[in-house]
Amino acid sequence: METYIFYGLALIGLGVSFWKDKEKTKTALKKSWKSLENILPQLLTMIFLISVLLAYLNTSLISRLIGGESGWVGVIIAAVVGSITMIPPFVAFPTASMLLKAGAGFMQIGAFVSTLTMVGIVTMPVEMKYFGKKMTLYRNILAFVFSFAVAFLIQGVTG
Template sequence: MKMPGFDISLVIIWALVAVLVVLAWRRGEGRLQRGLRRGFEMFLINGPRVVVALLAAGFLSYFLPKALIAEWLGHESGWQGILIGSAVGPFFPGGPLVIFPVLVALLKAGAGLPSVFAFLTSASVWGVHRIIMFEIPMMGPRFAAARMIASLALPPLSGLMAVLVIRLLGAPAGVIP
């Protein structure tokens, strides 16, 4: 388990905060206060949700059939893992709050990056929940259909690209089964 530590992601995040604080402050009209207040409110709202979501995902990881996931979605699973990842992605509602804890649990259980990337892409571009609740009511069924057809190949392509990137750069540390 990672411990709270000082790494590159933390440096990038807070460097960006600093840049934006300067930008907002220079543009004035209370922008800095409004932006900071919005950020803190988002943190207060999402923090408790993340705590309970992570708790649920943590318990879930003990019940996931690890052997089955490693076999179906692992690095050796090839096309089959990519297609399974693409097929189940759209049916995870709730946005990143649900998707990312599930991703972490899948990776812990031995899933490979190609299937996980395919899963994340299909959850992102084909999320049924969002299409039904927002896209069809606001943009109409024709637009939604055109967009879905246009992004049909993206989930399996993401898995294929993961295979390519891993072949080019080597497997990233910490996710090899």
């Protein structure tokens, strides 16, 4: 139901924008379409890869590795996988949703998404070049530790 409300509000906003300035609205729609065209290949590739992965990994394996019953070991596994995986944030949340539906735990997914978006093992060489080795290591270590704080908070909220 909320989805329809948000779509309706978006259409109303688009109508108001079009009424106020047709040219700016057309320009904004063209820019947003270009952005979608740029993001879509990455998004579809990641969704395809996650779908294939979920097809081969059965829900019992996912539950055993990063399910709610896996506890802090599952949080560590999810945090490590999230740290070494390079997925853009706009793909991370649909991926998290798919993993939750496949049996992953909330606490584990919290750590996974936190490390996925904040820890960059793959991008460390580039980051070191611009920010220095010390700053890069501090930032990544603090982000990794923060992911456990997120998991702990999620455990408190979800029980």
